[in-house]
Amino acid sequence: MIRPVVLQVTAFLEVLPSWLPTVAICTGVYMMLIGMSNHYLESYVGHVPQYTSILGNIIVISLSASIAGATYVSVIKQEMVLLFVFFAFVSGRMIQGAITARIIQKVYAFFSGLSGGDSSDSLGGTLKDSASKAWSFVWGKIKDRILIITVSMIIVSQTTLSIFAVYAFGDGQVIRAIRRFWIGFFFLTVAGITFDFRYFAHRISWTAALGLVIATAGSFLYSPAGFSNLTSVLGPYLENPVPDWMRLPLGAFGFLAGVVFWAIFYRKHG
Amino acid sequence: MTPVELASLTWPATFILAATILFLLLTAAADIGAGVRHLGTVALLVLLVGFYTLPVLTLPVRWLLTLFGFAAPVGLSLVSIRMVIKST
Numbered sequence: 001m002i003r004p005v006v007l008q009v010t011a012f013l014e015v016l017p018s019w020l021p022t023v024a025i026c027t028g029v030y031m032m033l034i035g036m037s038n039h040y041l042e043s044y045v046g047h048v049p050q051y052t053s054i055l056g057n058i059i060v061i062s063l064s065a066s067i068a069g070a071t072y073v074s075v076i077k078q079e080m081v082l083l084f085v086f087f088a089f090v091s092g093r094m095i096q097g098a099i100t101a102r103i104i105q106k107v108y109a110f111f112s113g114l115s116g117g118d119s120s121d122s123l124g125g126t127l128k129d130s131a132s133k134a135w136s137f138v139w140g141k142i143k144d145r146i147l148i149i150t151v152s153m154i155i156v157s158q159t160t161l162s163i164f165a166v167y168a169f170g171d172g173q174v175i176r177a178i179r180r181f182w183i184g185f186f187f188l189t190v191a192g193i194t195f196d197f198r199y200f201a202h203r204i205s206w207t208a209a210l211g212l213v214i215a216t217a218g219s220f221l222y223s224p225a226g227f228s229n230l231t232s233v234l235g236p237y238l239e240n241p242v243p244d245w246m247r248l249p250l251g252a253f254g255f256l257a258g259v260v261f262w263a264i265f266y267r268k269h270g
Numbered sequence: 271m272t273p274v275e276l277a278s279l280t281w282p283a284t285f286i287l288a289a290t291i292l293f294l295l296l297t298a299a300a301d302i303g304a305g306v307r308h309l310g311t312v313a314l315l316v317l318l319v320g321f322y323t324l325p326v327l328t329l330p331v332r333w334l335l336t337l338f339g340f341a342a343p344v345g346l347s348l349v350s351i352r353m354v355i356k357s358t
Contacts, residue, residue, distance in 0.1 A: 025343060026343070029342050030342070032346045032350065033342055033346060045295050047299075048298050048299045049298075050294075050295060050298050055291060058288075059288045062284035062288040063284070063288035063292075066288065066335060067335045069278070069281030070277075070281045070285075070331070070332045070335035070339065071338075071340065072274070072277045073277050073281065073332060074336040074339075076274050077274070083340075090344065091346075091347040094344070094347045094348070094351065095351065098351040098355075099354065102354060212350045212353065258347075258351065261351050262351060265356070269352075
């Protein structure tokens with residue numbers, strides 16, 4: 001039997017090593033640590049004539065390296081690997097929750113903007129006038145985001161086909177469909193953040209912005225459908241592996257905390 | 271040499287390197303006299319020698335840095351959430 005290609009396309013993510021999300025989050029976090037401390041350092045001592053950007057880089061990189069090294073030594077010596085992994089897991093879930101809420105809010109804003117565009121000031125003009133106004137509004141929005149809309153449409157249709165394939169040609173397990181949906185969401189997030197990269201990369205630093213993209217990608221690699229990946233890989237290193245039931249409440253807590261922080265910052269900054 | 275041995279060998283050196291440059295920059299910014307700057311630099315170098323000769327000295331510093339290491343993922347994810355909402 002020839003297995004359908006669409007089923008295979010997203011299947012490669014299922015064979016990702018399970019340490020990858022944690023390592024990706026830690027890499028992203030340390031890149032952000034380097035980038036943001038550099039930013040703060042420059043604003044603090046940037047006016048000193050002895051300060052150069054190379055000197056700043058040396059300070060920040062060696063300080064981050066000492067933090068990473070000391071944490072690594074403590075984690076290994078005191079057998080806190082699992083604790084650290086859970087810290088990274090919860091912080092990843094927080095990013096995931098906040099960004100999911102952000103995407104839903106942006107999709108809502110996009111569609112309410114579309115429907116609000118033709119009724120906003122149609123009182124004074126004719127019907128044709130307001131229709132052309134609405135069209136130029138929609139076209140302006142599309143033209144500005146043509147790249148991300150194309151990419152999103154490709155991802156969405158691929159995910160839809162892949163989910164459809166689970167039921168049409170595959171074994172029809174719901175868990176497979178959920179996993180494929182989540183993988184599609186992962187690609188959408190990475191595409192969206194990479195697209196928005198140009199807006200915030202110059203404002204903070206490139207290192208920090210890239211670290212944010214890597215950390216977010218890592219956090220979205222935690223599939224909600226594969227609960228046992230994380231603890232099983234740590235099995236050989238632990239004397240008493242933590243049971244799986246702990247991960248679900250921890251993940252839910254992190255996700256909810258992320259949504260709450262999104263709400264707090266959204267009310268503050270919009 | 272295992273990764274743990276390598277890490278425990280390198281982190282005090284990188285820490286003192288960062289601390290020394292930062293100390294010199296901060297004292298230069300605050301316009302503090304040369305005597306204090308020399309004294310501080312020598313003290314940091316003595317501390318570096320102490321780290322390698324008396325390993326017990328590294329314990330408090332290591333735990334302080336570990337605290338930062340554990341706080342970094344959660345703290346920076348908060349910072350990044352704020353960043354994403356402010357700028358995208």
